[in-house]
Amino acid sequence: MVPFAGYEMPVHYAPGILAEHRQVRASAGLFDVSHMGQARVLGSNAGQVLETVLPANLLELDVGLQRYSFFTDANGGILDDLMVARLPDSYHLVVNASNKTDDFLLLESLCKDNIEFRALTDHALLALQGPQASAVLETLAPGINALPFMGVQQVSLKGLTCTITRSGYTGEDGYEISVAAENALALASTLLESPKVTPAGLGARDSLRLEAGLCLHGNDIGPDTSPVEAGLQWAIPQCRRKGGSRSGGFPGADRILSEIEHGPVRKRVGICPQGRAPVRAHTSLLAPNGSSVGEVTSGGFGPSINAPVAMAYVAREFSTPGTALQAVVRNRPLPVQVCPLPFVPHRYYSPKTLRRPLS
């Protein structure tokens, strides 16, 4: 157990990080991610107000769908990244534990007049992740296997009211289940009754998201990085970009929209160390001529590819996959290569692949 954002969190359970990681890729793992901040914003123009602090298209987001977005600051940095789901009566937000106090203050400051902010501090969050997740959840909530990737649905699981999204932080198919805290233990126990599911801790969560090329706020993104530097412009829809129907209107829009047009000066990339030595966060990256071109932001061992993996920011001219760089590890240069992200292909659920007739 380790202290994490004010919570006592398990780094791993008895099987260990490698086994938990492989279990999620092969079958299913259950993560207790109740430390994440959950909140609802209600009111007829809640979407309009939320759009003033993040560059998503919430006004046209259909009920039942979720989007990935980020709160930006006036410099175009990322205050936090989050998930926003549209429920019939509200927007449901999930933010990072370490930022939730600031995020909630920001949201509260926006909520005037007819808009209500509700922090779901009495709710737990369980993440069921892996290729068997839908088969397991389907036995408890028939029909849930048809929920599309990034869909959200409010369902009753064994009589417990849950808000379920088809999303996660592992690159695998899976669900995140919001449930009243007093029912979390019962729900977790029920899910763990399946022989396909074992508990997984923070350690496996980190190695899984790193292999999937997903950013950790505080490491890979933060107030010092813009969404475009981070390669997250896919989360900024056309309507919020230059020439769009609601172009800009969020903090730092000038810089962010200009970077989309002209390209950022540095980019987040994947880094493949050539040997077996892991290259950790804050490691300097050098060009062949010895000049510094960037820094590693997350790094470790990728259990699914049995090799070290890392993410880094490098100057744009060194960001092409295949570029050879050196990482300074224990005062010695180690050869590394810029490589595409993710390291392990995403396997999110797509109805199309299931509807294809068997041949």
Added chain:
Amino acid sequence: MSNLKYTTDHEWAHLEGDVVTVGITDYAQDQLGELVYVELPQSGSEVSAGQEVAVIESVKAAGDVKSPVNGTVIEINQVLNDEPEKVNEDPTGAGWFYRVRVTSPSDLDEMMDESAYQAYIATLD
């Protein structure tokens, strides 16, 4: 092996003639978690007691392994290059790190024996 000697940094040493085999203890591997990388000293290199001569990285952390003795490295456990998990599975057996021809076998006299080491780690939890 009951005739192992231990350091406060959780290395073990086993003397046979003038050759000392070095590794990390079961306590150390348990604290580190699953190892994913072991970097060993060059065979033939001179090492001195207290010098950081090997690097270990686990899924959780990176650490250094200090040489408990003075001498010359005569053999390294090549298996650990590809199978660092051997250290977790059998830290005082197949998971040994390297062998040193020592200049003075009495270097080991000051190290802890099994019971002293067990008493020492009992104070750490």
